[in-house]
Amino acid sequence: MGKKAIILDLDNTIYPVSAIGDKLFKTLFTLIEEKGEYKGNLEEIKSRIMRQPFQVVANDFSFSEQLVAECLQLLSALTYEDKMEPYEGYETLRSFPCKKYLVTTGFTRLQYSKIKQLGIGNDYEVIFVVDPSQSELTKKDIFQKILAEHQYTPDEVLVVGDDPHSEIKAAKELGIETVLYNHNREQPELNDQKTIHSFKEITPYLN
Ligand SMILES: [Mg+2]
Known part of the structure; x- marks a missing residue:
């Protein structure tokens, strides 16, 4: 029917998130890289963030509480204007x-x-x-x-x-x-x- x-x-x-991802998440990826408070591979984290909710990725890669808080602050204010x-x-x-x-x-x-x-x-x-x-x-x-x-x-x-x-x-x-x-x-x-x-x-x- x-x-x-x-x-x-x-x-x-x-x-496709890949069309905007590098530009959209540039500041987020820099923050994660500079803080370094996670376990696992950064490229894998970047690719997962383009596919899955941030909270799932942060949990899977053991982001520190502080890093999660800073990322959430950044992401909740983020917009895409292009x-x-x-x-x-x-x-x-x-x-x-x-x-x-x-x-x-x-x-x-x-x-x-x-x-x-x-x-x-x-x-x-x-x-x-x-x-x-x-x-x-x-x-x-x-x-x-x-x-x-x-x-x-x-x-x-x-x-x-x-x-x-x-x-x-x-x-x-x-x-x-x-x-x-x-x-x-x-x-x-x-x-x-x-x-x-x-x-x-x-x-x-x-x-
Ligand atoms: Mg989807």
């Missing part, structure tokens, strides 16, 4: 006549500045920023809230994102169908996981 609603992730699903482009193929999604919800994890100010630079704010019924520095809420909580408020059954909704351990996992736990957006084929592709590499391929999963 046709989907009534699609719930999307932002980072690495609508645009032009950004969605992935090629986004138009296919934009023009599809179902309700769209954006659910993204990150720092509130930064996520909204990126949404503004991408020019996509009007494409969504509601935008939710899950900000672990401000709230305990998870993506799963927000998905449940969307279903309850709009009286969608799980099979009327599709969740699309690039992270099997975040939005894809949360959706599966709620019985919502998922599509993995694997633009650069960075995630291993499994037979039982529907996968696309461009939004040009999304139509069959919405019909």
Whole structure:
């Protein structure tokens, strides 16, 4: 049956963080390098910060309490003010006549500045920023809230994102169908996981 609603992730699903990451995180990476209060490889930390919430990376690489505090202070004030482009193929999604919800994890100010630079704010019924520095809420909580408020059954909704351990996992736990957006084929592709590499391929999963 046709989907009534699609719930999307932002980072690495609508645009590639790698396109802005070095510039965006320059001051953060300098701070981490200069402080040096972490365990592990700096290049690995940088690449993980472009893919996962800061708090997860800080924990995995044993950042000191002081370093975490300084990074959080910097990140909560950070915005991105240069032009950004969605992935090629986004138009296919934009023009599809179902309700769209954006659910993204990150720092509130930064996520909204990126949404503004991408020019996509009007494409969504509601935008939710899950900000672990401000709230305990998870993506799963927000998905449940969307279903309850709009009286969608799980099979009327599709969740699309690039992270099997975040939005894809949360959706599966709620019985919502998922599509993995694997633009650069960075995630291993499994037979039982529907996968696309461009939004040009999304139509069959919405019909
Ligand atoms: Mg993502």
